[in-house]
Amino acid sequence: MKRTIRTTALTVGALIASLGLPAGTAHADPVAPRIDLRVLIVSDGGPATDAIAAELDTAGTPYTEVDLAQSGRPVIDAGFLADTVDGLPRARFQAVVLPNDNPFAANSAEMAALAAYEQTFAIPQVDAYTYARPEAGLQYPVTGGYSGSLDGVRAQVTAAGKAGPFGYLDGAVPFEDNSPDVGESYAYLSAPAAGADFTPYVDAPIPGGSSRGSLVGEYRHDGRRELVVTFVYNQYQQQFRLLARGIVEWMTQGVHLGASRNYFAVHVDDVFAGDDRWDTTLNCTPGDIDCPQGEGVANPIRMTPADVDHAVAWQTGQNFTLDLAYNGAGSVDQREDNNGADPLADRLIADRDRFRWINHTFTHAFLGCEQDVSVLPWRCATTADGGTSWVSRTAVSDEIAANRAWGQTAGLPLDNRELITGEHSGLKLSPQQPVDNPNLAPALADNGVTWLGSDNSRETGQRQVGPATTVPRYPMNVFYNAGRAAEQVDEYNWIYTSRAQGGSGICEDHPDTSTCLPAPLSTSTGYADHIVPLETRIDLGHVLSNDPKPHFIHQSNLAEERIAYPVLDGVLDGYKDLFADDTPVVNLRMKDIGIELRRRAVWKAAVDSGQVTAYRVGDTVTVQAPNGVAITATAPSGTRSGTADFGTAYAGAVSGWTASAGSPVTLGLPSGTPALSAAVRAKRQPATSGTPRTRVPAGVSEQVPFAPDN
Structure with missing residues (x-):
C-alpha cells in the first residue's frame, strides 16, 4: 500500500x-x-x-x-x-x-x-x-x-x-x-x-x-x-x-487502520466416501488415474464409527471445529453393498451438529473436461471437430443438487452457498485444462452457489466463476491416499527423492516448488521425525500470518492410524504455548473466510488508489472510503462507532469492519487513550550519527509443498 x-x-x-x-x-x-x-x-x-x-x-x-x-x-x-x-x-x-x-x-x-x-x-x-x-x-x-x-x-x-x-x-x-x-x-x-x-x-x-x-x-x-x-x-x-x-x-x-488475527480452518474432504490407497510396490494408487489401467488392486481407506468418536472428542479437547466436505454417494454405495447398513454414516449423522458441512458433490466426479485416461498423464478428450469435450452443464448441476438433497435428507446443517468440487475440478488445471469448464459457472448459478473452494497451490487469489467467488485452500502434505504413516512416508520419498535415490525425480523436475531430500526417510520414523514437524511449521506459519485461508486434508487421514492429528495438534498446541488466552485461533467456516478475503481485496484496492483518508484529532478518528467499501480498523477497547461499540475483542484491543456509505465514519476513542499529540518538552539534541553497517544473513523462504489431491 x-x-x-x-x-x-x-x-x-x-x-x-x-x-x-x-x-x-x-x-x-x-x-x-x-x-x-x-x-x-x-x-x-x-x-x-x-x-x-x-x-x-x-x-x-x-x-x-x-x-x-x-x-x-x-x-x-x-x-x-x-x-x-x-x-x-x-x-x-x-x-x-x-x-x-x-x-x-x-x-x-x-x-x-x-x-x-x-x-x-x-x-x-x-x-x-x-x-x-x-x-x-x-x-x-x-x-x-x-x-x-x-x-x-x-x-x-x-x-x-x-x-x-x-x-x-x-x-x-x-x-x-x-x-x-x-x-x-x-x-x-x-x-x-x-x-x-x-x-x-x-x-x-x-x-x-x-x-x-x-x-x-x-x-x-x-x-x-x-x-x-x-x-x-x-x-x-x-x-x-x-x-x-x-x-x-x-x-x-493501538490506533490504526487495518486488523490482524490468527486464523486456522481445516476442511476434511471425501467424507462418507473411501479414498484409494497408495501402493508401495507399484508407486502409484490403484483405482486412480496415476496407475496404469488394470495394475494393482484398489484397497480403499474409509473412516469407521470409532474414528468419528475420536474426531468428536478431539474437537472438544482442542475447542476446534472441523469442516466436513461430504460425498453422499459414498454412503449410498455402502448401504447397497451391505444390506442397507452404513455404521459410519449413522454415527456421523447422529453427530452432525458437532461439525460444519460442505457440499463436495455427490459422486466426486471430475467436472472439467472429459478425461482421456488411456495415456499417462491423462489428457482432455476432444470432439469430432477437434474441440475440447466438456462435462455438461446438466451433469455438473446434478452432482451439486443430488449431494445437497442427500445432505438435507440426512439433516446435515448445510450452507447451500458453499461448494467444493472433487479435485477442484471444473476450474482450470494446468497443463491439461488451461481454462475453466464453460459449463461450470451456469451450473453454479443453477444451484445458488456463491462460494467455491479452489486449490491455493494452483491459484493463490480469489476470482469470480459466474456467481461464485473462489476461496483458495492450502493443501496439507498429508496425502489423500495414506491411512498409515508408512504409506505416507513411502509416497513422500517417491515424490521428494531423486531418481538416483530411487524416487520419481519430481523434485528434480520442479525445483521451484520442491526440494529433494538428501536421502529417503525411514518408513518407521520419518513421519514423526520429519514430515510432522515440517508440515506443522508451514501450517503454523500461515496461522501467524493473518491468513484466513483454510487448509484441507482427507477423511482417510482421520482413519486407521489417524495420521492427521499429530500435525493438527502440533499447530494448535504450539499456538497455545505461544499466545495468551485473549488471542485465540479464529476458526471460520468457508463462507466467512471468503467474505473476509473479498473485503480485504476491496479495501486494499481503495487504499492503494488513494481513495481512503483517515486521521485522528484528539480522541476522534475520522475515516472516509468510497461507497460500498467496508472500513477496517484496530482501536482500544471501549471505542465507539456512533452509539454502538466498535469491533470485537482480540489481543487486548478491538478490531473489525464497519460499513461505509461514502460519508465519513467517526470512531470515538475511550478517554485515557494515549494521545499522539501529547506535549513533549525535552531539550532538543542533535541527531545521532549513522549506524555501522550490520550483518544481514540470508533469510529463510517459505516453500509451497507438492501435494497430490483427490
Whole structure:
C-alpha cells in the first residue's frame, strides 16, 4: 500500500513558529493537531523493513515507502512530513519506521527533519534492525554482551513487554532453527547503556553468562521514543511473526487502520466416501488415474464409527471445529453393498451438529473436461471437430443438487452457498485444462452457489466463476491416499527423492516448488521425525500470518492410524504455548473466510488508489472510503462507532469492519487513550550519527509443498 506524497516548502520550524510554539515542543491540547493514520517506512532494501511493510500490507494498514537506494526519491524534509489542513497542523504519518536508528550520513538534514517531526508531534520511531550502541540506548555488545546466531534460542517477553505492546503473548519467543547448515538469525544482545531511559520488552540469555540482553526495547531520549530491534529477520520467520503485532501496536499506539488475527480452518474432504490407497510396490494408487489401467488392486481407506468418536472428542479437547466436505454417494454405495447398513454414516449423522458441512458433490466426479485416461498423464478428450469435450452443464448441476438433497435428507446443517468440487475440478488445471469448464459457472448459478473452494497451490487469489467467488485452500502434505504413516512416508520419498535415490525425480523436475531430500526417510520414523514437524511449521506459519485461508486434508487421514492429528495438534498446541488466552485461533467456516478475503481485496484496492483518508484529532478518528467499501480498523477497547461499540475483542484491543456509505465514519476513542499529540518538552539534541553497517544473513523462504489431491 504505497503512496508517494508530494513535498511542500513548509518547514517544521516555520510550522512551529506559525503556531507560536517554542522549538522542540509538541503542539499542546486543546488545539490538537491532525495525525494522519499512515505509516512512513524508510527502506534500505533489507529484509527487516520489508517484513514490517508486509505486515502492514496484510493487515490493510496504509503506508508510504521511501527507498533510500532509489534515484529521484522524495527528500524527507519538514514539508514532506507536515503541513496545515483547515487551520490545524497536520502530521502526515502516525509512525516512522527506519532500517536502523539512523540510516543517513552524519549531520544529515533528513535525520534532523525526522527528529524534529517526531519531537513536535510525538511520533514513535521503529528501528527495524540496528546495532546495539549507546546512540540506540544500549551498551556495545563487546561490553559483556553478545553478537551472533540465536538459532534455536528461546527469547522471552519481559514483564514490561507483557504489560505493554506484547501482552498478547504468553511469554516465549522461540527463534527458528530449521537447518543445521543454514544460519537463520543474527542478533546483538546487550544491556541498557549507563543513564539511558531504556526498557527491554523482549530479551534473551547472553551465552556464557547469567545475564540477559535486550532484543526489542523502548528508548526514550531527546523528546523522542524509539523501538529498538537488534535482531535481523524476514517476514516468514516465526520470531518476527510472533512480534509483528506488537511492533505495529507500539508504533501506532493501538490506533490504526487495518486488523490482524490468527486464523486456522481445516476442511476434511471425501467424507462418507473411501479414498484409494497408495501402493508401495507399484508407486502409484490403484483405482486412480496415476496407475496404469488394470495394475494393482484398489484397497480403499474409509473412516469407521470409532474414528468419528475420536474426531468428536478431539474437537472438544482442542475447542476446534472441523469442516466436513461430504460425498453422499459414498454412503449410498455402502448401504447397497451391505444390506442397507452404513455404521459410519449413522454415527456421523447422529453427530452432525458437532461439525460444519460442505457440499463436495455427490459422486466426486471430475467436472472439467472429459478425461482421456488411456495415456499417462491423462489428457482432455476432444470432439469430432477437434474441440475440447466438456462435462455438461446438466451433469455438473446434478452432482451439486443430488449431494445437497442427500445432505438435507440426512439433516446435515448445510450452507447451500458453499461448494467444493472433487479435485477442484471444473476450474482450470494446468497443463491439461488451461481454462475453466464453460459449463461450470451456469451450473453454479443453477444451484445458488456463491462460494467455491479452489486449490491455493494452483491459484493463490480469489476470482469470480459466474456467481461464485473462489476461496483458495492450502493443501496439507498429508496425502489423500495414506491411512498409515508408512504409506505416507513411502509416497513422500517417491515424490521428494531423486531418481538416483530411487524416487520419481519430481523434485528434480520442479525445483521451484520442491526440494529433494538428501536421502529417503525411514518408513518407521520419518513421519514423526520429519514430515510432522515440517508440515506443522508451514501450517503454523500461515496461522501467524493473518491468513484466513483454510487448509484441507482427507477423511482417510482421520482413519486407521489417524495420521492427521499429530500435525493438527502440533499447530494448535504450539499456538497455545505461544499466545495468551485473549488471542485465540479464529476458526471460520468457508463462507466467512471468503467474505473476509473479498473485503480485504476491496479495501486494499481503495487504499492503494488513494481513495481512503483517515486521521485522528484528539480522541476522534475520522475515516472516509468510497461507497460500498467496508472500513477496517484496530482501536482500544471501549471505542465507539456512533452509539454502538466498535469491533470485537482480540489481543487486548478491538478490531473489525464497519460499513461505509461514502460519508465519513467517526470512531470515538475511550478517554485515557494515549494521545499522539501529547506535549513533549525535552531539550532538543542533535541527531545521532549513522549506524555501522550490520550483518544481514540470508533469510529463510517459505516453500509451497507438492501435494497430490483427490
